[in-house]
Amino acid sequence: MKGKIVIDTSMCKGCQLCIGFCPKKNIFLSSQLNAKGYFPAQADTKKVCNGCGICALMCPEAAIEVYRDDEN
Amino acid sequence: MKKVYSRPKSLRNVSMHYCPGCGHSIIHRLIAELLDEMNLQDQAICVPPAGCAVLAYNYIDIDMVEAPHGRATAVATGVKRVRPDNLVFSYQGDGDLAAIGTAEALHAANRGEHITVIFVNNAVYGMTGGQMAPTSLIGQKTTTSPHGRTVANEGPPIRVCELMAQLGGPSYLERVSVSSPAGVRKTKAAIKKAFEYQIKKSGFSLVEILSPCPTNWKMDAMASCAWIDEVMAKEFPLGVIKEVQC
Numbered sequence A: 001m002k003g004k005i006v007i008d009t010s011m012c013k014g015c016q017l018c019i020g021f022c023p024k025k026n027i028f029l030s031s032q033l034n035a036k037g038y039f040p041a042q043a044d045t046k047k048v049c050n051g052c053g054i055c056a057l058m059c060p061e062a063a064i065e066v067y068r069d070d071e072n
Numbered sequence B: 001m002k003k004v005y006s007r008p009k010s011l012r013n014v015s016m017h018y019c020p021g022c023g024h025s026i027i028h029r030l031i032a033e034l035l036d037e038m039n040l041q042d043q044a045i046c047v048p049p050a051g052c053a054v055l056a057y058n059y060i061d062i063d064m065v066e067a068p069h070g071r072a073t074a075v076a077t078g079v080k081r082v083r084p085d086n087l088v089f090s091y092q093g094d095g096d097l098a099a100i101g102t103a104e105a106l107h108a109a110n111r112g113e114h115i116t117v118i119f120v121n122n123a124v125y126g127m128t129g130g131q132m133a134p135t136s137l138i139g140q141k142t143t144t145s146p147h148g149r150t151v152a153n154e155g156p157p158i159r160v161c162e163l164m165a166q167l168g169g170p171s172y173l174e175r176v177s178v179s180s181p182a183g184v185r186k187t188k189a190a191i192k193k194a195f196e197y198q199i200k201k202s203g204f205s206l207v208e209i210l211s212p213c214p215t216n217w218k219m220d221a222m223a224s225c226a227w228i229d230e231v232m233a234k235e236f237p238l239g240v241i242k243e244v245q246c
């Protein structure tokens, strides 16, 4: 794993921009509603994340934190 | 693992009222990131509009002076003239800037006021329910142009950057879009450049941002981004429209 993302599901509005733009198709919608009434985005931790941060770049809610391995 | 991105400090840790996928939220975030990176949080003053961004003061954690509909560039002129050392920017929609506020905007631009305008072009009046804006496209269906805008009835869309480029005052005018990762990066770079123009007291700067309004466009967020790239950007060409070396 080269990177990982952490999504603040309480802030997410399920707009799916992160899902649409993730080059690795690593993000999907949860089937659990959040307190706002949206199905929030969720990272597929079984897949490889580049830590590219494109999801965070597009996220309107600033709900995504991006982590990357130091070596990259 | 090292954290390489998290919520900017200048964006309050509250949920914003904007619709899912709304461009205003992305633009607020970019402004907050720049305020952090350029160390401007303590000296920036924003003049928000009437429009969906009317509550910007609840989100971007800086001083704000709310303006009546369309008057943001006039209010920003006053603020900047009495506080020339502060970074003063207005934040306006297309209804606010290009309809009711056209006179204020053009004259502030013509006077070369040392202010920055963040102009959010989403081709509709968002807040009031998706009425036609001066920037609505030919053929675009809105609540007040239910059969589509026509040149004969409403005239063609107004290109604010090109209009202002004819005036002597503006130093930097660029049109960008927040419809793709590359577009979001360019938008941030353009706002940064506009702030730098103001810091160097180099005259009026405006960044026009093509921005999705998925709710009133009746599209999801991804389709809204595609519509900007494939349709809207044809009417509103992206790029630097005017640049006077500062």
Ligand SMILES: Cc1ncc(C[n+]2csc(CCOP(=O)(O)OP(=O)(O)O)c2C)c(N)n1
Pocket (backbone or CB within 6 Å): B049, B050, B051, B052, B053, B069, B092, B093, B094, B095, B096, B097, B120, B122, B124, B125, B126, B127, B128, B133
């Ligand atoms: C003097 C006055 N006239 C009309 C209104 C109603 N009004 C509020 S916001 C708005 C237009 C908003 O559209 P836009 O500026 O494009 O911003 P958006 O909501 O799309 O971000 C109008 C007409 C008002 N608040 N004040």
Ligand code: SF4
Pocket (backbone or CB within 6 Å): A007, A011, A012, A013, A014, A015, A016, A017, A018, A019, A040, A041, A055, A058, A059, A060, A061, A062, A063, A064, B021
């Ligand atoms: S971009 Fe942000 S708000 Fe939209 S679905 Fe992804 S995490 Fe949620």
Ligand code: SF4
Pocket (backbone or CB within 6 Å): B017, B018, B019, B021, B022, B023, B024, B052, B122, B126, B127, B212, B213, B214, B215, B216
């Ligand atoms: S109506 Fe449009 S501009 Fe207003 S918050 Fe919703 S998506 Fe954004």
